[in-house]
Amino acid sequence: MDLNFQNGEELFQFILLGILIFFTLILLIVVLNIFMTLKAVLNEKAGIKTEPFTLNNFWDRFNSLKPMSEEKDILLDHDYDGIKELDNHLPPWWLGMFYGGIVFGVVYLLNYHVWHWSPLQAEEYEIAMAEAAEIKAAGSDVAVSSIDENNVELLTATADLETGELIYTGNCAVCHGAAGEGGVGPNLTDEYWLHGGSISDIYKTIVHGVPEKGMIAWEGTLKPKDIQQVSSFIKTLEGSNPPNGKAPQGEIYTPEEAPATDAAEEAPAEELASVE
């Protein structure tokens, strides 16, 4: 059984399973009780007296406890600073747990290290990665996951730009200023760019970063779609002239008629390859 919950749904199913087991146990107890009652009735017919089952004596029987009145029979004659000890039997369920633990241990070791029924961690990892690759191949939205710097397009829909702004505020504003005026990082509102000002340049800069200048690579943190949205948002900042703007850095960028590449078809294969 794999208990590595991947999401809330699996957890819910697990809890459901727990509840089912609980009710099964209750059912088992009821059946057991009926059995005990029947046995008592049969015994009575045969002339054997059985103590009726009550909650009070259940606990004592469960723990194999002597009634309090018979306690003096099992009192050991030691006395340590007034402390005495009883010679009660080990509770049967406790003993069962004790042996159960040992059996579990033996079976567990055999399972993993002799029979090799269950995968050890390295193999488990390979399996998980293979499964993930399959799921990804089957369920991924090609148009979204295949965005890269060669095919990225400028988004203009308000919804996209609003999402882009949110991403900007959460991730970029600390270095580039709340309004793009610059700070640790350069001003994003002027027409000067250090690494190019086209949508594809900006996308590329965000994905791979410019480590020597202090810009980190965001590909592990932001998804392609996110980066497309935030790049598009950044493009809207130009000319906004916020207060305290940082002095221009780099060169003036003049847009050229860049031919839009259409590499969407090749991308899924690359995507898969990068998983390995």
Place this chain on the structure above:
Amino acid sequence: MHFLRKPLLSAQSENSGGNLEGFYYDNKIVKAFLIATVAFGIVGMLAGLTAAIQLFLPAANFNLPYTTFGRLRPLHTNAIIFAFVGNGMFAGVYYSLPRLTKAAVFSKTLSWIHFWGWQLIILAAAITLPLGMTTSKEYAELEWPIDIAIALIWVVFTINLIGTIIKRRERHMYVALWFYIATAVTIAMLHIVNSLEIPISMTKSYSLYAGVQDALVQWWYGHNAVAFFLTTPILGLMYYFLPKAANRPVYSYKLSIIHFWSLIFIYIWAGPHHLLYTALPDWAQSLGTVFSIMLIAPSWGGMLNGLLTLRGAWDRVRENPVLKFFVVAVTAYGMSTFEGPMLSLKNVNAISHYTDWTVAHVHIGGLGWNGFMTFGMLYFLIPRMWKTKLYSTKLANTHFWIATLGILFYALPMYWAGFTQSLMWKEFEADGFLAYPNFLETVTQIIPMYVMRAIGGTMYLVGALIMVYNLLKTAGSGEFMAEEYAEAPALEKNVRVSGGHWHSVLERKPVLFTVLAFVAVAIGGIIEFVPTWVVDSNIPTIEAVKPYTPLELEGRDIYIREGCNNCHSQMIRPFRSETERYGEYSKAGEFVYDHPHLFGSKRTGPDLHRLGGKYPDSWHFNHMLEPASMSPGSIMPSYPWLIDDEYTTEQIAAKINAMRTLGVPYEEGYEEEAAEDMMQQASEITGRLEEAGIEVSENKEIVALIAYLQRLGTDIKGQN
């Protein structure tokens, strides 16, 4: 002024016949340890509360290096374990030991050397830990001179313990004494083996073991510090104080025997469950898991013997605060000793490890079991030793309820936080991307839980303060009995006692008993350690892994000093969710030059094992200076002193030499060039920082730290 009390002679039925001898129980040493228990308990809890508050209010470190989380957390754990529970244990032992053996403690002088030695060790810890003098090994952070002092004082305690038992007037050793003996021998073994290190200076040393082996030794120690410092001695105290307070016979002698021996034998093996899904060899991980599961019954044996002893005394539990505390303590013990084995199952551990779930788990044990046992013992002892009644039962009940609620307020949010965060770490979206790629998102999500945890901690502390007031008032209303007179018949020498049960024979032979207990606890460690040391295939070597440069080594020591490992792991588990987030999972061969290991056990921040090359130097500079400037909402404290303070090149030769002694392949004579190489690498870093507009001189600590952080995990990058 002494109040003398003659014991009832009838209690000595077994030994009757010998000549009655008079002797005194020394209450003064008990009193001293009790005062230390209470005082350090409050201090330790305050340190914990401050650390807890820092997780949602980083400014609560007062912007001082000494009180920053990475240094405060070891102070909290050491204070609670060794100062609060430790002093409590000693108080209980010095009270119960002479009464159970019917003999004065072996040597009063040794008792006082023990007391003052232990307090000096605590003082030394309270000074050195905030100063950043640490080995980084959890619950064994103290540096080597203090380690030696601990070993010496422990020997003093052991002599006093065994000496008193040998001088006893009670032919058989009661079960509490078995637990005290196991504690004494095992802690000595654990402490010495885990603390083996090569000193560089009075305040700095390197662990003898490297990487995975160091982690294995560390968690063999760490887990069994829980077992033999927080569990066995407290079980011993339970076996004395619980039947005393309940005035009931102990439930089952048979259970005592079987749960004692199985507990000490099995416990020692379970350490590797702290390293599941790490680079530790699979077979060792499996041993950790199976011995943890086997441990449930032995642990529950102790709980049963506690709870079932109260059979027929439950009406008194309602009225007697002492029993109330004991009942909750023993119940908490049962809960955490069931939870622990569950957390040792691979699939549960995959969720719980590195999260606040573990924190919740240890606090059920710490606050519930250790805390409540100690409180119960205090409420029991103070009125007796001061010959008076408890000042206010009402206040004691208030303490009980507020502390119980405090535990719930502490633990429930932490369980919730651990579970929530773990699921967030693991969640993928359908397109194969992590649902929460930014680690910080999973932290900000659980900050409300951190606030509630601090409220729970505050309640617990308030309860303890109420207790202090109550106990002071109680002591004030009575008169302290410095000594108590007792009489017991001498044990007749050379008497042949009829055999009886085999174990009862053993109970008459303390030295043999001690030897057997030592054998029982030595086996597990030996079987787990020796193969990882001698069988090469357990730590496959990786060609590309090279020793740290001198500057990186210096940076690593700064990382250790600041206690970064308290919040950051360096051990990526082989899960898709981790390799996606952090990079290739960690391999045993990558840590062969890591003296000590820095695997960490909790991710308050992200794993750092593949941090190298991920961010520019300037990012690290800005981030260390003000984390929130680079990661808005970050709860990491600022480290401005790293930018002001300078490292020295004075010790680097000694460090290189020590590392070479430990097997790190630095060339002969390299120690002479090390300082120069340091400056060389430092100027490369400052050069890169300058390009990004940051002016900093080469000898600042931040430069060394950046060198280390940029090295992390890069040896096998791109190799796979």
